[in-house]
Structures are given as C-alpha cells and as structure tokens.
Amino acid sequence: MATTLDEATIAREANRRIRRSNNITGWAFAGPSVIIVLGLSFIPMIWAAYLSLTDSNLVSPGHFIGFANYTALAKDPMLRQAFTNTLLLAVMYLPIGLAAGLAVAILLNRKIKLIGFYRTCFLVPFVASTAAEGILFGFIFDPNFGIVNAGLQAVGLPRQGFLQDPSQALAVLAIVYFWTQFGFNIVIYLAALQDIPQEVLEAASIDGAGRWAKFWHVTLPTVRPVTIFLLVWGLIDVFQFFDLVYTTTRGGPLNSTLTLVYYIWELAFNFFTAGYGAAVAYVLFFTSLIAIIAVLAYGRRRRITL
Amino acid sequence: MTGEQTLQAMPEADLTLHRARIAEADRRMHRSGWRRRLPQRGHLVLMPLSIIVVMPFVWMILTSFMTDTEINTIPPPLWPRHLYTGGYSTVLASSDFPYWFLNSLIVSGAAVLAQLILCSLAGYAFARIQFRGSTVMLILVLATALIPIQLTVIPTFVIFHDIGLINTLGALILPQLTSALGIYLMYAFFQSFPRELEEAGRIDGCSRLQVFWKIVLPLAKPALAALGIITFIYAWNDLFWPLIAITSSHTFTVQVGLTTFQGEHITHWSAITAATTLTTVPVLLVFLIGQRRFIQAITGAVKG
Numbered sequence: 319m320a321t322t323l324d325e326a327t328i329a330r331e332a333n334r335r336i337r338r339s340n341n342i343t344g345w346a347f348a349g350p351s352v353i354i355v356l357g358l359s360f361i362p363m364i365w366a367a368y369l370s371l372t373d374s375n376l377v378s379p380g381h382f383i384g385f386a387n388y389t390a391l392a393k394d395p396m397l398r399q400a401f402t403n404t405l406l407l408a409v410m411y412l413p414i415g416l417a418a419g420l421a422v423a424i425l426l427n428r429k430i431k432l433i434g435f436y437r438t439c440f441l442v443p444f445v446a447s448t449a450a451e452g453i454l455f456g457f458i459f460d461p462n463f464g465i466v467n468a469g470l471q472a473v474g475l476p477r478q479g480f481l482q483d484p485s486q487a488l489a490v491l492a493i494v495y496f497w498t499q500f501g502f503n504i505v506i507y508l509a510a511l512q513d514i515p516q517e518v519l520e521a522a523s524i525d526g527a528g529r530w531a532k533f534w535h536v537t538l539p540t541v542r543p544v545t546i547f548l549l550v551w552g553l554i555d556v557f558q559f560f561d562l563v564y565t566t567t568r569g570g571p572l573n574s575t576l577t578l579v580y581y582i583w584e585l586a587f588n589f590f591t592a593g594y595g596a597a598v599a600y601v602l603f604f605t606s607l608i609a610i611i612a613v614l615a616y617g618r619r620r621r622i623t624l
Numbered sequence: 625m626t627g628e629q630t631l632q633a634m635p636e637a638d639l640t641l642h643r644a645r646i647a648e649a650d651r652r653m654h655r656s657g658w659r660r661r662l663p664q665r666g667h668l669v670l671m672p673l674s675i676i677v678v679m680p681f682v683w684m685i686l687t688s689f690m691t692d693t694e695i696n697t698i699p700p701p702l703w704p705r706h707l708y709t710g711g712y713s714t715v716l717a718s719s720d721f722p723y724w725f726l727n728s729l730i731v732s733g734a735a736v737l738a739q740l741i742l743c744s745l746a747g748y749a750f751a752r753i754q755f756r757g758s759t760v761m762l763i764l765v766l767a768t769a770l771i772p773i774q775l776t777v778i779p780t781f782v783i784f785h786d787i788g789l790i791n792t793l794g795a796l797i798l799p800q801l802t803s804a805l806g807i808y809l810m811y812a813f814f815q816s817f818p819r820e821l822e823e824a825g826r827i828d829g830c831s832r833l834q835v836f837w838k839i840v841l842p843l844a845k846p847a848l849a850a851l852g853i854i855t856f857i858y859a860w861n862d863l864f865w866p867l868i869a870i871t872s873s874h875t876f877t878v879q880v881g882l883t884t885f886q887g888e889h890i891t892h893w894s895a896i897t898a899a900t901t902l903t904t905v906p907v908l909l910v911f912l913i914g915q916r917r918f919i920q921a922i923t924g925a926v927k928g
Contacts, residue, residue, distance in 0.1 A: 337754075343832045344755025351746035351802040352761050358780065358799055359768040365779035376782065422673070425666040432667070438915060439674035442681060445911045445918075447861040449879045450900040453886050454680055457893060463696055465683070497677065502922070509923035523649045547926055558772060561863045565883055579774050579864075586778045587868055599775045606772065 419503025452565030724881030747810025850921030
C-alpha cells in the first residue's frame with residue numbers, strides 16, 4: 319500500500335488537532351462565564367427593547383402599543399425633572415470631585431509620613447455600603463436632631479432644612495456623594511502621579527520651571543488620560559444614582575431629588591408600568607452612552623488615549 | 625564627574641548659562657525656611673481632612689453605644705456615658721437582622737468562590753488559548769460593562785419570576801457568579817504572566833487543566849486575592865437588585881434589611897446606628913486586611 323504520508327500532511331494534521339483541542343479547552347474554560355455574562359446582559363437588553371413597545375405591567379406581558387411609551391415620555395414632566403436633577407448632580411459633583419481628588423493626590427505624592435493612614439481614611443467611605451451611609455447622613459443632616467444643625471446653632475447661624483428643604487436636598491446629596499466617591503479619585507490620581515519620573519520634574523526645575531509651571535506643563539498633561547477615565551467613570555456612576563436617594567429622601571421633597579434610576583425603579587416596581595419604565599431606561603441608556611462617547615471623542619481629539 | 629564632562633564639551637557661553645541654571649535650581653531646592661519643610665506641610669491639610677472624612681464612621685460607632693435620650697440631647701454628646709448595648713440587642717434579638725446577615729454572607733461567599741473559579745478560567749482562556757471566536761467574545765464581554773443595570777433589570781425580573789427564582793437567594797447569586805470586570809482583571813493579569821512556566825508543564829505532559837490548576841493558579845494568588853476582595857465588597861454592598869428580587873424579610877440581604885429596619889425604628893437611633901455598624905463592619909474588615917491588593921487592583925485596572 320502506498321500510504322507514505324509526506325511531512326506537510328503530518329504537520330497539517332497535527333496543526334488541525336491542536337486547533338481543535340484549543341477550541342475545546344478554550345470554550346470549556348471561557349464558556350460558562352461568557353454564557354452567564356452575555357445571557358444576563360444582551361438577552362434582557364433586547365427584551366427591554368420589546369417591553370418598551372408594550373404596556374406590560376411587570377407580571378403580565380401586555381399588548382404591543384408601538385411607540386406610544388416614547389411619545390408619552392417626551393411630555394412627561396417627572397422625567398424632565400429626573401433628568402435635570404441627574405444632570406445637576408453631575409455638574410455639582412464632577413468638577414469639584416475631580417479637582418479635590420487631584421489636589422489631595424498631589425499632597426500625598428511626596429515623601430510624606432502617614433501616607434498609608436491617609437489613604438485608608440479617604441477610601442473608607444468609598445468601600446463602605448452606600449445604603450448605610452445614606453441612613454447615617456439622614457441623621458447627621460436631620461433638621462431637628464442632626465449634628466450639623468446643632469453645630470450651626472452653636473455658632474449662631476440659622477438652622478437649615480437640609481434634606482427636607484426642596485431647595486437644598488439635591489445639594490446635600492451631592493455633598494454626601496462627593497464624600498463617598500472622592501477617595502477613589504484620590505487613589506487613581508495618586509497612581510498616575512507616581513508614574514511621573516522624578517527626573518522629569520528635576521529637568522523642569524533646571525529649565526527654570528516654578529511650582530505652577532511644573533503643575534501646568536508636567537503634572538496636568540500626565541494625568542489627563544486618567545482624568546478622562548474618571549470623567550467617564552463618574553458619568554456612569556452619576557447616571558446610576560440610586561442608593562443614597564432610596565435611603566434618604568425617596569425622591570422628595572417635591573421631587574427635588576428624583577433621579578433617573580429612582581424614577582425607573584418607581585415606574586417598574588412601584589407603579590407597575592414596566593413597559594413605560596423600560597422606555598425610560600432606554601432613554602437613560604442612550605443619554606449616558608452619548609455622554610460617554612462625547613468625553614472619549616474629546617479625549618481622542620486632544621490625542622489623549624486611555 | 626560625568627556632569628562636568630558633558631558640560632566641558634559645550635561652547636563657553638552655553639556652559640555659563642548652564643551653570644547658572646543649575647545653581648538656580650539648586651537654590652530653589654535648598655531654599656531656607658518653610659519651603660524646605662514643604663513636604664511635611666501637607667499634614668496641615670491632610671490630617672484635618674482625613675479626620676473629617678472618617679468622622680461619620682467614628683460617630684456612628686460611638687452613637688451605637690448611646691441611649692436614645694443621650695443621642696437626643698442638645699447639643700449631642702461626643703462620648704457615650706456608659707457602654708449601652710440596648711441598640712445591639714434590639715437589632716440582634718428583636719429583628720430579622722441575623723437572617724439578613726447570614727443571607728448576605730451566603731450570597732457574598734458564593735459570589736467570591738464562583739468568581740475566583742469562573743473569572744480566572746475565562747481570563748486565562750482569553751489570555752492564553754487561541755480558540756475560535758475568542759477575540760469577538762472578549763470584546764462582547766467587555767462591552768457589557770456599558771449596559772447599565774437599570775436597562776436589564778426589568779426583563780431580568782420577569783425572567784427570574786417566570787423560572788421561580790424571585791424571592792430566593794439564587795436570584796441574587798446567579799448574576800454574581802461571574803463578571804465582566806473580574807474576567808478583565810484576570811485576563812490582564814495572565815497576559816503579563818510569564819509563558820515559560822506553563823510551557824515547561826506542557827512538555828512534562830500535563831493537560832491544560834492540570835497546568836492551570838497546579839502551575840498557574842498558585843502563582844496567581846495576588847490577582848485572586850484582589851478579585852475576591854472586590855467581589856466581596858461589591859456583593860455585600862449591593863442594594864438595587866436585592867431590593868427588587870427579594871420580597872420576604874427572611875430572605876433579605878443586610879442592605880435591604882437595613883432600609884426596612886430604618887423605616888420601622890424611625891427615631892430609635894441607637895438601634896439604627898447599631899444596625900449600620902454591623903452592616904459596615906464586615907466590609908471594613910475585608911478592606912483593612914486586603915487594602916494593598918484592593919488598591920493595586922483598581923489602579924491596575926485603570927492603567928492596564
């Protein structure tokens with residue numbers, strides 16, 4: 319029999335076997351994770367798109383009503399309020415949160431003692447449960463028994479309504495939110511600052527750069543990519559603002575702290591208008607996506623890549 | 625000195641200019657008085673700031689040992705007069721708090737265990753094994769990080785309701801079995817992992833799974849520790865999904881329980897602060913023990 323296999327055929331056969339065994343092991347290793355992650359995100363995402371075209375009440379599938387939910391939400395004053403509040407939170411928190419994070423990181427980025435202690439202190443509010451923190455600050459800012467009003471009274475200032483005052487509640491939540499998040503900003507900025515080689519700063523000094531010049535021309539350009547990241551992260555997080563609202567004001571007083579996610583939760587799981595809630599969720603999704611893409615596009619135009 | 629040698633190679637005019645610059649920089653660095661002590665001046669800002677930041681937690685723990693009348697005095701006292709434990713006994717003896725705590729431990733423990741296994745397997749496969757569709761799958765998995773939970777939560781509730789998972793701990797564990805972030809963390813770790821060790825194992829005749837189990841995993845302990853810490857903190861603190869998926873008190877997690885407890889004991893502040901203390905302590909302990917790994921992981925994930 320003339321079954322002389324030439325070397326090329328043997329090599330091809332061996333290659334095919336390796337590839338097949340790679341496919342099998344690869345999928346065996348990654349398969350469970352891939353199925354769970356994709357199954358729990360893309361399937362519900364598509365389902366939500368369908369739900370948003372129905373009048374589902376959460377437990378029954380409901381009827382197909384076309385784009386009625388979307389035309390209704392264009393005229394929904396509550397949604398407009400929730401949208402404005404979420405945007406206000408971002409505007410109040412993001413610039414100050416990032417600037418304060420960078421400032422503290424610069425203070426920490428030296429041969430300073432106790433750096434571990436400081437870093438731990440600043441990170442504790444970030445890792446502790448937001449629900450517990452909301453409850454805690456509900457008490458701290460309590461108009462009658464809260465320690466903040468006691469302090470104001472002690473120095474002769476008028477007592478405030480804080481979370482019970484429609485004109486203050488959102489700002490108070492922004493302050494609490496700042497407190498929970500800024501440790502994260504510090505740690506991320508600090509890691510970026512530690513990447514600046516000491517020689518670069520020394521070289522800048524030799525070229526006659528003062529403290530401000532070094533900050534503007536060395537430090538700021540170096541942390542720009544991280545700033546873009548923190549902006550994107552902050553936007554994603556603000557658009558998910560829920561725990562603090564739920565444990566303090568429940569959207570009140572007079573809807574002054576109603577955020578988008580709180581509104582979606584209310585629509586779907588309190589008022590049982592799941593179809594409409596899904597439509598609002600899609601609006602939230604696209605808005606946050608556009609905001610994120612805008613930030614990334616800005617970064618790319620300025621040649622800042624993550 | 626080498627500095628002097630390079631300087632000598634330059635024309636005379638440049639040399640004087642250079643010397644002047646170096647002298648100026650030297651003067652800047654050795655300026656007398658407070659500027660020299662500048663590094664330590666940071667404490668003047670950092671010390672009060674860090675104390676203000678942790679103050680609410682210190683106050684929470686102190687208040688949890690005060691009686692309600694003590695708490696409601698104006699101005700509020702800073703230190704408990706006696707070590708009052710009535711708040712804690714209300715929480716532990718006359719509420720469902722022990723159930724909530726146990727449920728949270730089960731859910732977080734299961735999440736940590738499952739993610740350590742599934743995320744490291746998937747991360748390893750994406751980093752090391754060339755299989756069909758691996759690039760596309762990795763991109764799809766990472767893209768899910770952009771899908772907010774509010775978008776998926778309504779259909780997920782409907783699906784879980786239909787398969788009878790709602791109001792069980794399974795509804796809380798299933799979505800936490802693996803995560804895009806965990807897969808990414810392990811993927812990034814294994815990419816920077818030296819290949820030679822695995823190849824040695826392969827030559828010795830080990831299967832992929834044996835190489836992974838006996839050679840790779842033991843060396844991945846730092847990454848696994850970081851993943852475990854992040855997963856525990858996230859799972860323990862989650863409020864949104866348990867609030868939706870669980871309706872009966874005995875199945876609540878500690879976060880959901882806490883919010884109902886607050887509603888039932890609206891002005892009973894020694895009990896409420898006792899409950900918030902018990903809720904935050906496990907996470908704070910895990911964080912304090914593993915904070916180096918935690919910080920490495922979050923900063924590494926950003927840079928990577």
